[in-house]
Amino acid sequence: MLKTRTIRSGLALAITVALVGTLAACSSGDSSGGDDKSLEVWTRSGPEAAASYQPVFDAFTKKTGIKIDYKPILEFDTQLQARAGQKDLPDVLINDAGSLGNYVSQGFLLPIDKSSIEGSDQIADKTWDENRGTDGKYYGVPWSRQAAVTIIRKDWREKLGLPVPKTWDDLSALGEAFATQDPDGDGVADTYGMVVAGSAQSGYALRWAASYLFQAGGGLLKYNGDGTYKSVVNSPEAATAVEWMRKQFCTPGVVVPGSINLTTADTPFFGQGTAGISLTGPYNISTFEANVGADNVEVIPMPAGPGGGVTSLAEGENIYFGASSKKTDLQKQLAEFLITPEAQELAMKVTTNEAGVVSQPVVRIPVNKTVDVAAVTGDPRWTVAADAYNDSENFPYAIDFLPFRQIAADELNAMLSDCNSDIPAGLKKIDDGFVAELKNQNLSQ
Amino acid sequence: MTTLSNGPAVSVERPRPSTGMAERPPQRRRRFTRRSLIPWLFLVPGLLLGVIFKFGPMIEGIRMSFVKVQPFLGDEFIGLDNYVKVLSDQRFLDALAHTVVLGGGQAIGALILGTGLALLLEGSSRRLWFVRTAVFLPVVTAVAVVGEIWRILLFPTESGFINSILGMVGIQAQGFLSDPNTSLGYVMAVGIWISAPYNMVIILAGLAGIDRALYESAAVDGVTTWQRLRYIVFPALRPALSVVLTLAAIRSLRIFTEVFVLTGGGPAGSTEVWMTRVFSLGFKGNDLGVASAASVLLLVATLVLTVSVRMVSNRKERAR
Structure with a gap:
């Protein structure tokens, strides 16, 4: 009896030691030396x-x-x-x-x-x-x-006999046509216009909206030339841009439904053949080609905003x-x-x-x-x-832009999610947030 | 930090014998022998893992809540600044309100639905066993998967699954999770759907413990179904309900996964809860100090809530 117990406790001790050893091995990181090539x-x-x-x-x-x-x-x-x-x-x-x-x-x-x-x-x-x-x-x-570039399903556009969109209105009309005129010809209303990652998470809403904001003549932060910045987000131009963007969300089908909660990881719609307009980086050209066919992926010059602006987010x-x-x-x-x-x-x-x-x-x-x-x-x-x-x-690279991105994305998401949202109040909120954050980072004049 | 609040959960999930504890003779303090060392030796692996993966990070989290976290430059002590930041941030306060509404609603909803399911599915026939298994499935399915499926079901157009059913009875398409006015409600509904079966199992166990003779004598007395529930079933379920409520109290405040996969806190921040805010501040905004402070506050709130639920249910039991 006693012997069994001794064996048992010995075993327990051995297991413990082994476990501690493993843990210790896990926690010790390897640091590389400095002289090797x-x-x-x-x-x-x-x-x-x-x-x-x-x-x-x-x-x-x-x-x-x-x-x-x-x-x-x-x-x-x-x-x-x-x-x-x-x-x-x-x-x-x-x-x-x-x-x-x-x-x-x-x-x-x-x-x-x-x-x-x-x-x-x-x-x-x-x-x-x-x-x-x-x-x-x-x-x-x-x-x-x-x-950012505007990528379009060329075969859909040509099937519906529509021209390459030159202005925001054209783009909007194309989006609506993709949603309502069954461009994939399967007889089911299962296609949409624009792919938008509209979630506020990681600032996605701003990443999409920024190009349109710039095209309308709006801006976010302006460099004063002396190491400080000024918030320029609250402008009539920005209000025009947000109004147009909200209209896209509020016209059924122009933006893929439910996009207000989606991040880029949840928006594979262009590649899946359920949506036909994507504002995205040119790196997606090859990905889209692989999914929907090389001939069907069309990159168009940016459709112009109300003042003719075509600036996109770099x-x-x-x-x-x-x-x-x-x-x-x-x-x-x-x-x-x-x-x-x-x-x-x-x-x-x-x-x-x-x-x-x-x-x-x-x-x-x-x-x-x-x-x-x-x-x-x-x-x-x-x-x-x-x-x-x-x-x-x-966006300015020199400063920690993350908090600004989050402030703007949160409010944009809020303005786009409600078709009766108070846009001037929303822009004012972003502006207030920017001013406070500039102060916080010692970047205000 | 989410896992930290598991701590108290472990201690309350132990079966609570309602009698017997007090009857045991008082233990004499035993002399320290080699034998008394053995249980501790067996406990060492678990304790060690606990210290490394639970208590270590917890203490580290508390430390981080008092500093400006700069892993490379070295942390800077800033006292209670992080806490001030959390408590004066409107978004955190909104998130708190959502958390309380969501947690409370979900706890009550899951309790009612779980009890209902348990009453319906109590019994030992094979058919019931099959149905119970089916009902229990949401609990064992990964929440991320559940979220993805519900998002498809709740797709906000006429072609969406639930909307197409609503369309058949003439109800127009709903925005569901995309509408800031209804999103929190639907997140709550999904949460109830996920957690009710778990409650059902605990309550089923409680129901199984009720002496059948009580039902029989009640039947002889000619009581109605409601009277049977009111005077036999519910009083007997009290320990089970207290376990369910305690678990709900612990879980409700740190709710995260359902919200994160369903809406990510949107639209317009309408479903943002405490933990999603902590997550976006800590891991997206890189502000680990503030995120830690918020997590510590959550831990304290969970502790207070758990202890008060236990106190209330203990008092009730003692009063019985």
């Missing part, structure tokens, strides 16, 4: 975008012998926070240009000496300037830029240098390679990798001025996308 690079990508990055990094390794430990990560910011807690950031991060202000405020980034970057003169000064922090220093090397990705990295020279070499025409062109190609994944180009509009989009892609639709970028406006 390798770089840890993170990008915010799913498998399709990763398939586009991989050949670029392979080419870099081949050229320089520097190994790239590449990690495509979808939950980028959550993972980054975890690494920041260990004071061990990746050497190089490639992520939204819009994250610049936020990352700088958290101390994640090393400033960049623009003049020391070989090939920096092949990037437009305007593009470089977007990457200045509020202190005037550069914090990211531009990698890719893009602007976004982009930057190459950031992690602040805890000691490999400054290697970081610089990678950035210099990534902005060469060779690397930019590689990342613009749609290829299929060994695993059968069709890549989604990660360079949309190249930052390198010497690269010709039309020549590389051989696709006139990308010329339209490049034109859209030439008349575009971005």
Whole structure:
């Protein structure tokens, strides 16, 4: 009896020790050394975008012998926070240009000496300037830029005998026609006009609305030129834009029903063949082609707003240098390679990798001025996308724009969800929110 | 932080023997021997996991609520600023109101529906067993899946499933989750649909414990169905109901998944609850300090609510 008990307690002890050991092993992170010739690079990508990055990094390794430990990560910011807690950031991060202000405020980034970057003169000064922090220093090397484009189901439009929309009214009419005239010819009213991610979550509503806001002549924040900003959101132009957008939501079928609660992950309607108008980044061209057929995806010049404005929302990705990295020279070499025409062109190609994944180009509009989009892609639709970028406006990258984005998206979502909403009051609310947040970030004059 | 409020749940889910506790002779304090070490050794793995995955994060969360969280630059102590921010934020206060309405409505709705189901489906025939299993399915289905299915059912056009049924009886298409005036109600309905069967099972267990002889003597006395419910069933169900209510009190305040998958807090913030606000502040807005402060407040509120529900039901039981 006693013996059994001794065995039992011995066993319990052994199990406990084993368990503790496993836990300890789990919690100890591995920190990479500083002297090896390798770089840890993170990008915010799913498998399709990763398939586009991989050949670029392979080419870099081949050229320089520097190994790239590449990690495509979808939950980028959550993972980054975890690494920041260990004071061990990746050497190089490639992520939204819009994250610049936020990352700088958290101390994640090393400033960049623009003049020391070989090939920096092949990037437009305007593009470089977007990457200045509020202190005037550069914090990211531009990698890719893009602007929202209007993509249309060409076969549907032609079947209904409608012209390419040139104005907002045309676009609205096309949306209504898609909803009411059965463009897919199946005899069921199951098609809609516009795909909109209208949820306030992560600021989606603003991401969609911003282009129309700009086209009507409205704006969000205006730079005062001295490190401070002014809220310009409460304007008659903005009211016109919101009224038009609300009309789209309130005319049955023009916007896919239920869109007010949806994020981009929940809006696969264009690809599914249930909606025919999408305001989105040009990176979706290849995705849509795969779903609905290459000939059916039409990229049109932006339909003009009431004053003839065609400005759309610009976004982009930057190459950031992690602040805890000691490999400054290697970081610089990678950035210099990534902005060469060779690397930019590689990342613009749609290829299929060994695993059968069709890549989604990660360079949309190249930052390198010497690269010709039309020549590389051989696709006139990308010329339209490049034109859209030439008349575009971005959210300010230098500041932490996240809170502003949320304030605007919350109120936009509220105004669009109710067909009798008080638009001037809603804009006033955004304005108040902006003023308070500018003060909070010490950005008001 | 959501999982933290599981803590009290574990302690209240234990079966509560209503008699016997007081009759046991008072235990003498035993000398510390090697034998008394053994139970603790067996407990170590569980305790260790608890400390690492529950209490550790909980303490860390409380610490974070007092600092401006900057993982890389180092945290900055700011006292109660995060709490002030939470309590003076109109959106948090709105979210609190929605949480209370949703939590309360859902708890009461699920209690009534669960009791109704239990009364209908009590018994031991095979047919009932099958129906009970079918009714219980929402509980074991992933909430994300349930949410997705309900979103399809509640599609806000004439072609949507529920709208097409309404259309047959001449009711015009409803906005359901897209209409800020009705969205909270439909989220509540889905929540009730999910949680009622769970309550049903607890109440069924309570019903099974009722002495059949009571029913028989009642039948001899010629009581009506209502009298039988009023004087036999409901009093006997009191312990089961108190468990159901306690669980509801704990769950209602930290409601998240249903709302997140159904509406994400929209439209116009009409379904935003405490936890969705915490989530968007913490993980979308990167303001972990404020999110932690809000979570700590939630923990305190849950504790207070749980303890008061227990106190009320204990007092009632003692008064019996």
